[in-house]
Amino acid sequence: MNTKTFINWLNNPVYFRCGFYFVMAFNILLFVLQIKQDQLFSFFIIATIFFGIGFYNRTSWFLIVSTTFIVALRLLMDKNQWHLSAVLLLELTYLITMAISVGIMRSTQKIKDDNLELILALSKALDSRDTYTSYHSNNVSRYAVEIARKMHLSDKEIDVIHKGGLLHDIGKIGISEDILLKPGKLTNEEYSVIKRHPVIGYDMIKHVSDFIENGILEIVLHHHERYDGKGYPFGLKGDQIPLGARIIAIADTFDAMTSKRVYRNEIDLESTLVEIEKNKGLQFDPEITDVFLSLFDRNNQCNRNIV
Template structure:
């Protein structure tokens, strides 16, 4: 282990260094200048610090305080060297964070067991810290595996809806990536954008409850049929709500809100502006753009510029203006996603 001794009396330095050599194969560095010793300790975080109380320019109490103010030294054992009668100093040293004391003059019978105990304490703390790190890594890996299985389940459920819908699997990939771009441009945290990428494909899962004669109808829907079709937003919310999964919680919000319009004319609840959760406003832009640029049984695909013009025209009424602006500001990335995930 690394041991630092800070002591301005040369004879005491020699005595302590000699005694430590007898305790085992430890690296021992000695400093007669407390400021140099403190600088080295702050940079190297030794396993044990032995520091004298009475030193010029920087006494032992201030030395201990500065060590304890450094994260790497908050838990390292520190032995304070004091005179036997300096009880008030010892009390102050305990308050400052000293671990134990050595009494002058240095006595081998006191020095050896105290140093040995401090080194054993440090070894135990290091082993505990290592075990905690190993457990943290194991928990993180297990959590990642759970998230991967969860997202696989989410994607399979989205594909189940897709099998009943004339939309394609590429549609859910494109609109999910479009959504992630908008979320990123909004300055959302990485975790939010990552969840959005996984949750957005669930936007139309409620179509599992839409009758085939309506869902697959090649022509225009009647007002009655349109009312039934619109129920898929509520059905999707009912399927996904009350989950303990953050991804499914976000997916439920998306399913319920992605057909709401910024001016309040959307469905199913007629929400407007900030009443619509941000995920609903994001996905509304991504979903409509991709639906317009995709071929359907009831319409040909629009070209990208025509769809872009539609978003611009809907800015502030159908769509959140910020979401439209950030989507269009990332136009090169949008085109790249459109070309990569072909039907």
């Protein structure tokens, strides 16, 4: 198993919990079958490692008591160890093994939490530049996650879409406020500057290895591509556009239309949904459009799920 695969496993402690129960059950089976003790007891160490990683977020007392239980079960299978020095040595060895496993997992999760905090900070820094678009990134992320869940995407894919939604407009930090906050219609030259923000955002975060590997960079770079190929910056079309970017595109448009902007008031919900439906297969992926529209009860807007 390479380092990347191991880190991906560490992001899913439930695997290690299941592994712990499996290894412990396997230990009991080996004992019943009277397998050699030196082969049997090595699995107790593996079980302890899995236990520490799988239950890293539980209280210290839970971890200590449970590890002691593992030691007790091991001692029941080896009466030769029934003397004080051996018991204490086993207890210390297993507690240290558990503590190292817990420490590795907590360190990994802290890095993950720190990355999310950084993303949130960048998102808030962007939204704070314009009171009219405050919470835009958060809204887009929330809408996109609802679409992704409706599409039954994996937890990992949903996490990427969540983070990609928070960062999708990060490149606008590099756009002058004279253009970004202009109350009137943009000139062609000003609009060309605005259209650079996906590439600017990409260049800002392209050195973050985690963003490269999980697809967040693709969302930032391609969220203004259109399904019919008339978008920017590269004019990709159809399935050439990454799935996450296609989802963010419709969430981005929805929030932009239903939010008050410096140059216009918000558009009512039904008109927004009608406009999005009209652009099915043009600006938006037709399948994702259908999923998005299914989140709303068009006959009773108060029961809509996404807003």
